Amino acid sequence: MADDLQIDILPPDEIYGSTSYTITVRVTNTSSEQIDGVSVEPIVLAGQLLIADSGPEESTAQKLESEKRRLVSELERQVERAHERNRFRQLSFVDRVIYNYARIVEVYASLFTGGRARVGIPSWAHEALRIxxxxxxxxxxxxxxxxxxxxxxxxxxxxxxxxxxxxxxxxLSEANDQNEPNEELSSGDSLPVGASLSYASSVRAPHQFRAQDVNLEFRLNYRTTTDDAVTTRSVSRKVTVRTSAFAVPTASMIGAAAGYGIRSTLAASANGAISFNWWHLGGSVLLGLVFALFTARRPGGKQAIAVEDFVGGFIIGALTGLFSQEVLERLGSVLK
Incomplete structure (x- = not known):
């Protein structure tokens, strides 16, 4: 039975945290008979599932099946949104303030990725909200x-x-010559001998402060024409989720503030007077942000110096904060 189908997981070349990406599962019938009831379900993903869809449409029945899946998927997203709104309405004023602060990371990350801040349902309620x-x-x-x-x-x-x-x-019941509509909404596709189907899933990657390897796992259900029993298989593939776009600039600004604080403390110890200045601190933080934007690793980029993660960004920022005055003086002399 393991040779009935060839299953390939096709992730994108690079996956970055806090961004949306599409992963495709291609299923090919390598047996000598038609396979029915083919369905692919994501089990473990690097992030939150946004949309799951299937492959090409050929016959009228297949187009209707595809339309059914799209409607079910949209209904599930509407239920998620209704759940989120209901939960927010039930919160007290203090709880709403805490809830909004908890979303700051989501909103902040969306500034760097161009996406919309999204709050998902609890992990223990996914099955409850499935249709x-x-x-x-x-x-x-x-x-x-x-x-x-x-x-x-x-x-x-x-x-x-x-x-x-x-x-x-x-x-669908008319196309399949059924007397009454089938209330089963998770029926699969038919796969002729030698044919392939592609199932695409749109996923929102998690926030990453460093690169991390994640195992993607999908569950496949199908049945052959000679055996009506449902066969279930699991396939997995390891991918690397790279650092989120906001991690390096954020770390660099924090590092710049820390570096300037260290510099001011050392100067105060040497001179016996406090040399802290809010304007200088702001300049150090902005300078750290500029250095981070220049050195942060970019997709397909070939930089001489590339900062990969939060720790690297913090180090760059700390060095900038420690020597911000010298850097600014150097820039001033160049611009004159």
Missing amino acids: QEWADVERLEDDIVSNEREESFLRKAFMINKDKLQRCLSK
Whole structure:
């Protein structure tokens, strides 16, 4: 059975923390018979799953299956958003302040990556918010989406998608010559002999202060025409998630402040007078940011000096803070 399918995990060449990337799982039928019910589900990812979709569409039934998956995926995202809004409304004023402070890292990271700050659902609630049958749609609507106001656009969008999904299931039953709609929403694809299907997943990488190796794992379910039993296989691949774009500049600014503090302390010890100046501190921090932006590792970049992670950025910043006055004087003499 292990030779029925060839499974390839195709990650991007480089994955950076706090960014969105797409990983593709390609499934090829290497057996001598058609394989049905093919589905691929991400189990372990380097980050948070945003969208999972399947490959090419050929027949009308396959197009309807693809439409069904898109609707289910969008319904799940709408439920996540409704859950987040409901949770925020139930917080007290103090809890809301704490909650907003907890999102500062998300918002700060999005400034460097160009993405939108996103707060995911708890890890212990992923299965609870998944939609696999029509009953799940009804239950999630009653328990979560119904808490939204009647005029809420989120609630209206959910109801529109629900109606579309119901019509899509009716069309699928007609295309498959079924007497009544199939309420199973997680049925797989058919894969003829020698054919391939690609399943793409859009993922938001976690915040990384240093490069880290992560194992990606996917679960594949399928059944052959001769055996109606469902076969499950797991495949994995190791990838490296590089440092987030905000890590080096942030570390460099912190290091510059620390370096300037050390310089001021040493000067005060030698002269017996405090030499701390807020303007000089601000200049050191900005100088550290400039050096970090020049030396931070960039995708495909060929820099003479490349800073890889938070520690490297802190060292660059600390050196900048220690010698900021000399650097500024040197720059001033060059500009004159």
